[in-house]
Amino acid sequence: MTEQTIKLEILRYNPEADNEPSFGTFEIPYNEAWSLLDALEYIKDELDSSLTYRWSCRMAVCGSCGMVVNGRPQLGCETFLRDHYPNTIKVEPLANFPIEKDLIVDATGFIEKLESVKPYIIDAVDAMKANPAKKVKETPKNEIGTYNQKPAELGLFKQFSMCINCMLCYSACPQMGLNPMFTGPAALALGHRYNLDSRDHGSDERTEVIQDKNGVWSCTFVGYCSEVCPKNVDPAAAINQNKAQGAQDWALSFLMPRKGEK
């Protein structure tokens, strides 16, 4: 009995030797239980130890193994050989990022964008420190010191807190290719997540980044970001809600210059 095999075409790039990336082909034993990560590990362990990619948890929560599979941004751990067999699987690094080596892209810009939206609770004290003219009422706390937050209030932002920072949405976003300065779907959704949190009073602090021309207004609402998101975060919805809010604030700023005081 001949062993069943499957072919993988993987974009390879070694910056110390290659002028530009090119595809390498590997033929490996076909195992219907294997994910793409299992296949890559087989190649690295048995065929070419220089194959370079990021991975860790194997369960779609660490966000390391985003790659482009047959043209679509996906997690390697959630891509199964059985869904492609007997066809060849084409694997490329995430688009819209500089390639470092093989399937590894430079994520530093992405991390800086995440940091830029101030993704942490800005409580009443900090909000008033940032803007002493503003009067902010602290969110009430329960007896033990936790903020009181009803399930419905949690429900407002929960979806946007599910982002695993896998960067698939940046790879999918056509605007990201045209404007690398675009803050991007995941980071904007994260900022929105905190703005929607009843414990937070920092939305004014985030406005500059979120409403910037490189913020939500750089989005042309293609929506592919939400389509590829492995966690149904729906960053497109987050961006759209902010556009609506931004437009409203802009209009209100003419009518009521003191808006923003809660």
Next chain:
Amino acid sequence: MQIVNADIVIVGAGGAGLRAAIAAAEKNPGLNIALISKVYPMRSHTVAAEGGSAGVVQAHDSLENHFQDTVAGGDWLCDQDTVDYFVSHSTEEMIRLENWGCPWTRKDDGNVNVRAFGGMKIERTWFAADKSGFHMLHTLFQTSIKYPQIKRFDEYFATDLIIEDGRAQGVVAIEIATGEPKTFLGCAVVFATGGSGRVFRFNTNGAIVTGDGHAMAFRAGAALRDMEFVQYHPTGLPGSGVLMTEGCRGEGGILLNKHGYRYLQDYGLGPETPVGEPKNKYMELGPRDRLSQAFWNEQRKGNTIETPLGDAVHLDLRHLGKEKLMERLPLICSLAKNYLGVDPVTDPVPVRPAVHYTMGGIRSDQTCKTDIPGLFVAGECASNGMHGANRLGSNSLAETVVFGKVAGEMAVDFASQATQSDEKILAEQGRSHLSRIDAMRNANGTEKASHIRHEMVQTMEKTLGIYRLGEEMQEGVDKIAELRERFKNVKVEDKTKVYNTELLLAFELDSSLMVAEAMAVGALNRKESRGAHQRLDGFEQRDDENFLKHTLTYFNGDKAPRLDYEAVNITRFQPAERVYGAAGEKQGEEKK
């Protein structure tokens, strides 16, 4: 060689490392903190923890209950002073995480909800659906961004501790993106480098859980303690080992053998409790070691279910209904669907035990100090006496933040009183470690690291599994020693500097082999059965007279580690028979 100066150097940016960094920044905002991690912080394995994090919060619960559950759960190998500190500080850490934005699951009145967990007498596990570790990690990472004095070095791989004047004063770490080794100097060092479950073949752990910090501290003279205690989580998916959280059983999931029988009642965990009415410390809410052992026995009796990916039992969640499953266990449902094609709403999920957690680690205490002055440890890499011979589920997430904070603050105190040695001498020592890095980079032997790794993980699984035999453990000790010897003849084929992951895998394997040897030697010499260390060769009973003590292993060059023992700190809870189910209840009543 570039020198990076900091006041405190933290290695590892998972739950414990991030918490340590924040604690240090808050305790003394004037200090510079270098936070080094081989992956971006949100990739750290804390992210994969599902079920929740323990902290007493209900009026009818008490710190004493949590203390007793933990010590008994650890089969009395816990240091009771450490457990006391832990239980009395975990709730405040859970509250702090809430204040920082952690989306804990709520009750209708706006308070945080808690769920039942194995071996816990009363519900005290805080949870964020079944993504508790994910949310804790992201909350900590995002909160850490507030502190400009925390300077992150993401994707830096630490290889060696710098010890001068008898104390830890930094590390050497390779910038992965460029391949450049750099010397990080600080007056105190914190290791929060995680566990080492990847030394076993079938495990729930991420690729990065390779025992790097253990090996660095070990080679620098710190003891690894209680390494033989390796936890098998009873419910991993066959094939991948992907975790099905204990929260499944906390919410009411049941375990069935191939006859549809709830077999746990035959293993001292009964009597059977009604389906859909989970009872704390009964049946499916017994501790992990007992449940994994029951699986092994069912397999021997031929009562397990054959699947293409190996023998399994059924985790049945169907009676919880779709709505509850989607609210409380959404990740589990999608993982079972994606990895096994099984929908928990309509079908039972095949599961089997998988290596999950290492109770042992770098010897420390409740102040996170180690054998090396200036080196503090927290999280899974530490053996501070928390978990004894078996960890209770939801105690380890809480541990990362309780002791992460302690480690960060202790590092600040230590750094404020220490004077850095002459920088020239420290830089010289940094350079001296280059030879090891160069040797690994240029390794040109005949052994494939990947094949040595395959042999290691198979050996550990075969000889140091759920039940152990002296003869087999000896085989394990011998095999790991052979693999360490063969590793000297390893070949690293990729010679590039940029993102040379083959080189990093070789370093990780070197560390894993040392850790594996400490586990094997510790296990072989522990001639009793306790918690997760169960023998079938004449040492089936717990032996408090001879083995109510911690195993210490010390680095001994190419030879097997040197072995020693030390007393367990027992303050008030004297060792007793460890019983669950009805027998546990009876014991509790007799005590009153």
